[in-house]
C-alpha cells in the first residue's frame with residue numbers, strides 16, 4: 001500500500017490543516033445568528049448530533065420550522081431582533097447564517113474580540129471550524145470533511161460508510177466498554193489485553209463468520 005503524502009494533493013500552500021475534534025455542545029452555549037433556510041440547515045445539523053445543545057437564535061426573520069423545533073428541543077431560545085455584538089456575551093461558540101456579508105464579517109469580528117470560535121455558514125474564509133458530515137452508529141461517530149472542497153462528496157462518503165458499517169458495531173462497542181471497565185491489573189496490562197481482544201474482533205468482522213462479536217468477548 002502506498003502512503004499518501006500528508007499534505008494531500010490539493011494545490012493550496014497549506015495543504016489540509018483541519019484538526020478534527022468532537023465538541024460537547026450539550027455543555028456549551030451556541031449562539032446562532034440567522035434563521036432562514038441556511039440557519040435552519042445548520043440548526044438541524046447541530047440537533048441531529050446534540051439534541052440537548054443550548055442554542056440561542058438571533059434573527060430578524062425566523063422560519064416557522066425553527067419555531068416548531070424550539071417547541072420540541074428545550075435548549076433552543078429565539079430572540080427575534082437585529083444582531084448586536086453583546087448578543088455574543090453568553091456564547092461559547094458562534095454560528096452565523098445571515099444573508100448579509102458585512103454583518104457576517106461583523107459577527108466574526110465580535111466573536112474574535114471575545115476569543116470565541118465562529119463558523120460562518122458556507123463562507124469558508126470566515127470560519128474557524130467547519131461543520132462536518134457525520135456517520136452515526138450508536139456511540140460510534142465519524143466526522144467527515146473534504147477541507148471545504150466538496151461538501152457534497154462529504155455527504156456521499158457519509159452515505160457510503162453508513163451503509164458499509166454494520167449496525168452491530170455499536171453492540172461490539174458496548175461489549176468492549178464492559179470489558180474495559182471490568183479489567184483489573186495495571187495500565188500496561190489493560191492496554192495489552194484490549195489490543196489483543198480488538199485484534200481478534202477485527203479479524204472476525206472481516207472474516208467469513210458474521211456476528212462473532214459476542215463469541216469473541218465471552
Ligand SMILES: C[C@@]1(CC(=O)O)C2=NC(=C\c3[nH]c(c(CCC(=O)O)c3CC(=O)O)Cc3[nH]c(c(CC(=O)O)c3CCC(=O)O)/C=C3\N/C(=C\2)[C@@H](CCC(=O)O)[C@]3(C)CC(=O)O)/[C@H]1CCC(=O)O
Pocket residue numbers: 041042045119120121122123124127129130131132133134144145146147148149150151152154155158
Ligand atoms: C458537511 C456539511 C455539514 C452541514 O452543513 O451540516 C457542510 N455542507 C453540507 C452540505 C452542502 N453545502 C452546500 C451544498 C450544495 C452543493 C455545493 O455547493 O457543494 C451541500 C450539499 C447538499 O446540501 O446536498 C453549499 C456550500 N457549502 C459551503 C459552501 C461555500 C464554499 O464552498 O465556498 C457552499 C456553496 C454555497 C453557495 O454556492 O453560495 C461550505 C461549507 N459547507 C460545509 C459543511 C463546510 C465544509 C465541509 C467540508 O470540509 O467538506 C463549509 C466550508 C463551511 C460550513 O458551512 O461549515 C453538509 C453535508 C450534510 C450531510 O452530510 O448531509
Ligand SMILES: NC(=O)c1ccc[n+]([C@@H]2O[C@H](COP(=O)([O-])OP(=O)(O)OC[C@H]3O[C@@H](n4cnc5c(N)ncnc54)[C@H](O)[C@@H]3O)[C@@H](O)[C@H]2O)c1
Pocket residue numbers: 033034035036037038039058059060061062063081082083097098099100101103121122
Ligand atoms: N438558501 C440557500 O440555499 C443558500 C445556499 C448557499 C448559500 N446561501 C447563502 O447563505 C446565506 C443565508 O442564506 P439564507 O437562505 O438562510 O438567507 P435568508 O435571507 O433566508 O435568511 C437570512 C437570515 O439572516 C437574518 N438577518 C439578516 N440581517 C440580520 C440582522 N441584522 N440581525 C439579525 N438577523 C439578521 C434574517 O432575519 C434571516 O433570518 C446567504 O448569504 C446566502 O447567499 C444560501
